[in-house]
Amino acid sequence: MKIHEYQAKGVLRRYNVPVPRGEVAFSPDEARRVAEKLGGRVVVKAQIHAGGRGKGGGVKLADNPEQAARLAEKIIGMTLVTHQTGPEGRLVKRVLVEETLPIDRELYLGIVLDRKLERPVLMASSEGGMDIEEVAAKTPELILKETIEPGIGLMPHQARRLAFGMGLEGEAVKGIVNAMLALAKAYEATDANLLEINPFVITTDERAVALDAKMDFDDNGLFRHPDLIELRDLDEEDPLETDASNFNLNYIKLDGNVGCMVNGAGLAMATMDIIQHAGGRPANFLDVGGGANAEQIKNGFRIILSDANVKAILINIFGGILRVDVLAAGVVAAARELDIQVPIVLRLEGTKVDEGKSILQDSGMNFTVAANMKEAAEKVVALAS
């Protein structure tokens, strides 16, 4: 689960990570009030769950509260397009109004889970403010890493190694070492997946401050953090995907016209692949899980069909424990209840498959039953075009 920058800074503040003074504003008036409170020059930053906001015109400087209000008026309600939003962009509904700082150096700090090491890793780079993936590709030697051991946590000597490694000296070292230890604590305590500060700045008076903040939490860990769940912003999510998640369905919208419903994530991906191989384009990823029931199948259909591009649906089920006859009955009931007009191709395999197929045939409805995955893909692609 992703959260906004201002929310991430609020979380980090609780763990004593130094962040600029600032507050969120939902209107120009609120932005003016925050700017008055802060005094001096402020920065107005669009709050959306995507990076590249500055280049897209979503981050502006204001010399006084009036200007802050005017900028907020422009930014709130704009559709911000960045390299991470896709061409459709994202509607901005809130801004962060924050003090400006005299910046001496821009650094990068990030904590991610390293799958190979099976540990969180703190990455630091002197090349802050840039796209870190580009730094990693062009100058990997400029990214320094320390592994965080569970139970032990990040040790001060590891943080010092990173600080000196980036060429810092004096008070700045002390400041950033404390900040890194605090970041590591925050990462662990919140079950974060990703914690990224880009840039982390050293000011001209040698203060170390997290100027930006990006946090993404492990969905599997959220049950331990009711306070973090409250930070979820449904406006930033695809409404169909949110709808699906309420029924324990795993749905991801794509841009093709062949809808699909599959049990199991690997088989669902493979089904998308074979649709493409047959010359079509999948409209979605949908995993109904191992124990799909009639209610889930109905909601699966409803969600797939909410996408107006869908011209045909492929149902691919390898029932193991899941009985195919039960599934077939669910498909018939849902198709009737929802009065589904688009053609449905089914490929069914597993326990009680013959009973399942006769349920489909006896329904008098227009189902196409395929003998295998390849045939199913070819048939559904033909029906969709």
Next chain:
Amino acid sequence: MSILLDENTRIVVQGFGRAGAFHAQQCKDYGAKIVGAVHPGKGGGEKDGTPIFNTMREAVDAVQPAASIVFVPAAGAADAIIEAADGGLELVVCITEGIPAQDLVKVSFALRGSRTRLIGPNCPGLISPGKSKLGIMPGYIHKQGNVGVVSRSGTLTYEAVGQLSVLGIGQSTCVGIGGDPIIGTNFIDVLDLFNEDPATHAVIMIGEIGGTAEEEAAAFIKERFSKPVAAFIAGRTAPPGRRMGHAGAIISGGKGTASEKVAALEDAGIAVAPTPADMGATLAGLL
């Protein structure tokens, strides 16, 4: 022969609720030697002839298990795995999906240097056809034989096994290693075991987007693996930055794409099935 599991493997079930008890019975029906269950608070009782214990220590003393299968819900699953390792079990298969990644970091830390091998989590488990089943896969689709199967996915593995069995090709052992970013046993660990197993003559490996486990396996196969290998990679059409059902199935920072994995596998001389419908035929072509 087979790897990791046979008809003599003594198994306890951890988490003997509705799902645990149901699947334990299915395993038993297939021939698995289920000798007990651990379910805190239900100790002293028994269900369908299976004695229940409060702790793994008690189970170890009473029924001497070598392996366990974990159905404990996500919040307590890491604890159950570490309890099994503490009991000295050789093999722990964790079916549970949705375990927090940081709990798995702790599991990885706790199991380092121990004698316990973890399979999963978020996996269908393993089966040595005709001998024993330590998982939730439908037993009847399998056929005893000489092909090893190793996969990150559940139903996609059933698909591959189904295709092999229809072609008359049996399996030595099928291992679902799981779809999480951190798993106990990876492709290379299983390939190493298949390499040493005289009853395994060829292997089919089923991977998916995310991480670099397939690339590492490809390098291992090129260098050290002596038997024919077929493969399939799911997710050629998966968009970047999205988690495709499995916590570990995500293309992040442009890394972990299907095309990179297919290229690495082909470079290692592995026959990669062009579609999931060709998995069985691709393997058959190697025999």
